[in-house]
Amino acid sequence: MVRVPNIKLNNGLEMPVLGLGTYQSKPNEVAEAVKHAIDHGYRHIDTAFSYGNEKEVGAAIKEKIAEGVVKREDIYLVTKLWCIHHDPSKVEHACRKSLENLGLDYIDLYLMHNPVGFVYVDDSTILPKKQESDEFVIASDIDYLDTWKAMEQLVKKGLVRSIGLSNFNAEQTERLLKNAEVKPVTNQVECHIELNQKKLRELSKQYGIILTAYCPLAQHNPVEKKPAFLYDDRTIAIAKKYNKTPAQVAIRYLLQIGTIPIPKSVTKSRIEENINVFDFELNSDEIKILEQQDCGNRIARWPFINPTEKYYPFNAEF
Numbered sequence: 001m002v003r004v005p006n007i008k009l010n011n012g013l014e015m016p017v018l019g020l021g022t023y024q025s026k027p028n029e030v031a032e033a034v035k036h037a038i039d040h041g042y043r044h045i046d047t048a049f050s051y052g053n054e055k056e057v058g059a060a061i062k063e064k065i066a067e068g069v070v071k072r073e074d075i076y077l078v079t080k081l082w083c084i085h086h087d088p089s090k091v092e093h094a095c096r097k098s099l100e101n102l103g104l105d106y107i108d109l110y111l112m113h114n115p116v117g118f119v120y121v122d123d124s125t126i127l128p129k130k131q132e133s134d135e136f137v138i139a140s141d142i143d144y145l146d147t148w149k150a151m152e153q154l155v156k157k158g159l160v161r162s163i164g165l166s167n168f169n170a171e172q173t174e175r176l177l178k179n180a181e182v183k184p185v186t187n188q189v190e191c192h193i194e195l196n197q198k199k200l201r202e203l204s205k206q207y208g209i210i211l212t213a214y215c216p217l218a219q220h221n222p223v224e225k226k227p228a229f230l231y232d233d234r235t236i237a238i239a240k241k242y243n244k245t246p247a248q249v250a251i252r253y254l255l256q257i258g259t260i261p262i263p264k265s266v267t268k269s270r271i272e273e274n275i276n277v278f279d280f281e282l283n284s285d286e287i288k289i290l291e292q293q294d295c296g297n298r299i300a301r302w303p304f305i306n307p308t309e310k311y312y313p314f315n316a317e318f
């Protein structure tokens with residue numbers, strides 16, 4: 001079994017440097033994926049209220065605890081406050097709802113999923129729109145600073161151990177830091193070979209915030225042979241040298257540039273493959289070759305948010 005190292009966060013707590021993603025892992029597949037992952041050494045699991053699979057993720061973790069494979073404290077569970085719950089009066093309700101779904105009594109890391117808030121209709125209306133056919137959701141004008149203040153209370157109440165950001169750009173991160181009492185430990189953003197987030201990474205490092213790399217495989221699509229970096233001769237040559245796959249090289253790259261990759265898979269062999277990245281090291285020339293493939297290719301643009309919204313994060317360069 002692979003042992004994933006931990007990294008120390010700015011609040012003194014530790015977090016495993018690689019996790020299992022579960023976005024679009026269907027409820028009927030995700031439990032098997034999480035259990036298989038835990039059996040093979042994963043200790044960090046990433047889910048979200050909006051993924052609709054917290055119940056299954058939590059049940060799988062509890063099954064492994066009951067089997068004696070892990071203890072609760074061995075697991076690092078990350079979930080996220082959805083945009084409909086940004087109103088400060090809704091934050092604790094949302095957190096308790098996630099805890100109830102998960103069947104756990106604390107969350108290791110609770111992230112604000114996106115700086116943009118949406119209006120609240122009810123807990124199951126994830127994308128509130130005027131009409132079903134509308135392109136964009138109805139955003140609220142709630143300031144993420146107010147949401148953050150309410151998230152800070154969750155730490156004080158012991159419902160969550162750490163809090164963090166997701167999809168925040170540099171300016172938003174700095175604005176939040178100026179006003180925060182509890183510092184975010186991480187910012188979970190899209191990060192892979194074609195969008196390596198050099199500038200945001202460097203800025204975040206100055207503040208002691210580690211980037212978690214979502215879409216580490218840029219949502220691999222074998223039919224379209226995308227992303228290009230998994231099919232690129234340069235990546236393939238590096239992979240061959242270490243007897244690894246291009247996906248393993250892509251994940252290893254993210255570890256070496258100091259981010260925390262969370263590859264998603266529901267395929268047993270790939271779950272094993274993606275954690276098997278701690279027995280080789282890319283040299284600086286290879287890192288440079290992979291860096292050359294950065295082209296700012298952002299996949300997750302959150303197309304259901306109108307880019308003219310005040311807090312839409314992706315208009316800024318980084």
Ligand SMILES: NC(=O)c1ccc[n+]([C@@H]2O[C@H](COP(=O)([O-])OP(=O)(O)OC[C@H]3O[C@@H](n4cnc5c(N)ncnc54)[C@H](OP(=O)(O)O)[C@@H]3O)[C@@H](O)[C@H]2O)c1
Nearest residue numbers: 021022023214215216217218219220247263264265266267
């Ligand atoms: N905070 C946010 O806004 C946000 C946004 C997006 C994602 N995330 C988080 O980040 C996680 C990862 O991102 P993602 O799921 O969007 O994309 P990803 O991990 O980049 O890619 C997942 C895709 O790659 C395939 N795959 C996995 N391992 C592979 C391998 N070794 N070789 C070839 N293909 C492989 C998976 O297929 P199979 O499953 O069929 O094996 C799946 O289709 C998410 O699951 C979620 O937890 C967060």
